[in-house]
Amino acid sequence: MATMQFEQIAVDRVSHRWLSKTRKPTTALAQTTCDFAAGKITALVGPSGCGKSTLLLILRGLLQPSSGEVRFMYGDGSGRLQPGPKPGMATVWQSFNLLPWRTVLDNVAFGLELAGVAKDERYARAEEAIRSVELGGFERHFPAQLSGGMRQRVGLARGLVMMPDILFLDEPFGALDAQTRLYLQEQLAAVVERSGKTVILVTHSIEEAIFLSDTVLVMTARPGRVAARLDIDLPRPRGFDMQNDPRFGELFNEIYGLLRDEVRKSMLSA
Amino acid sequence: MSEHSITAAEAAKTDDAHDDERLRDDTWWYGPVAMVAFLLFWEAAVYFADIPELYLPRPSVIAITLYDLFVHKNLAYDLMLTLYRIFGGFFLAALVGIALGIAMGTSKRIHAICDIFVAAIYPVPKISLVPLLVIWLGSGNIFQIVLSALGCVFPILVNTIIGVRQCDEGLILAARDLGATRSQIQRKVVLPAAVPAIFGGLRLALGISIILIVAAEMQTAKYGLGARLQLAGQILETGQVFAILLLLAILGILLTKGQNQLDRLVSRWRTT
């Protein structure tokens, strides 16, 4: 029997209703079906509140959907796929979610500590991850002593040190200023392009989606559903000057056209 | 060479010096100086107005009386006994309050069961339990410690529940994402996140413990600062009354300062 390789995440008619004591239940996702290719960077764009973060939590297994299923599909190269075990996964959060009472080093080593990795080894690996996001020298700082961009690099290092097969990024640069954002986008591109990791990136920036990803999925207004899929056929490595490429403009207009109607709908219903 | 040609390093150095100056707390001596002024005024007023010592002794007389109590009347024993009771009750309450608080803050079921008992016992003035506790426990150290613990446990419990409940949901999600088990989340996320709130409860509780122990000692004990205070009042030794009050005041200052230091140590990560 040939070795089975992780090929895609298959989302099958997933719906989710958020229940709340104080508010009416919200249907965040309605029967959405899509897939995410292994080893590729897929961006999820959609109007705010359409259920992108909800979908990410469900994909990551941190939230049980109201109905539907997420499967991790493996293939042996013959084209047939079958469900298999969950690959390693890690998430980078918009609000960083670093433990404020832990130093950078102890935050990055947190996942390894939870897994019972011995102290020497986990610190060695954490230090390496910290250097890979260019934060060497800040190991003993607390999150409150760092800028937003640095905190998010800690968040990225904390995820990368777990050596996940799949990396989830929920608007990782949403809380940062424009310059920091550009710099981190380039750094992220450099880190993941080489790694061959499966990356799922939620963003509200169309430029960011095109710049970083192989595929863009456009979601509808709430209740969210994946409505369109575009392959980003721009060559890699992509530099900042790519924005002058006519193909970039075409893709931008296409995504913007799809999003505009959905954003209008979500504003009318809000 | 013009005056503008200082190097960047020199500029940085003078900037640092300015920063140090601006950061330095230059009001720390206001409190002590005000206290000394107050004591001098007291000393002089009693001296010149010729107030009898029975009503208001001079600070210098109080200090000498306190010294005398320690040297000749073995006040150190009473002090140690009172401290033992204060901290015995306080630590017992901390143990129970923090453990139960975490359980009640994280488990809906435990909260539902315990909440009604807490609501029933919390508002009872603890000093009104003295007769009952004396019947059950006698008037020794056990009684004192249980009384103090009963008074201390509620502020610690309530603060711990609040601290546990207001833990940022995002931190728990991040820990689950990194593979944390339920018990790891409690130990490594929820509990540390609740530490500032728990410390707030401990601070209140220590004050309550001092009040309860001294009050109970005045009613029932033979030894201890409260008992000595009661006795001195009965035999109209105003100097001794003031001396023991002074000792309690010093104790209060030391405990508060100690707590501040501990707070600062534990919440190092808050300051930048």
Ligand SMILES: Nc1ncnc2c1ncn2[C@@H]1O[C@H](COP(=O)(O)OP(=O)(O)O)[C@@H](O)[C@H]1O
């Ligand atoms: N924990 C929650 N409890 C209740 N409702 C929620 C919760 N999280 C999200 N929602 C609701 O679900 C909808 C989708 O939210 P979300 O997935 O965060 O959207 P997005 O990430 O696309 O902005 C929103 O209407 C939001 O109010």
Ligand SMILES: [Mg+2]
């Ligand atoms: Mg979101």
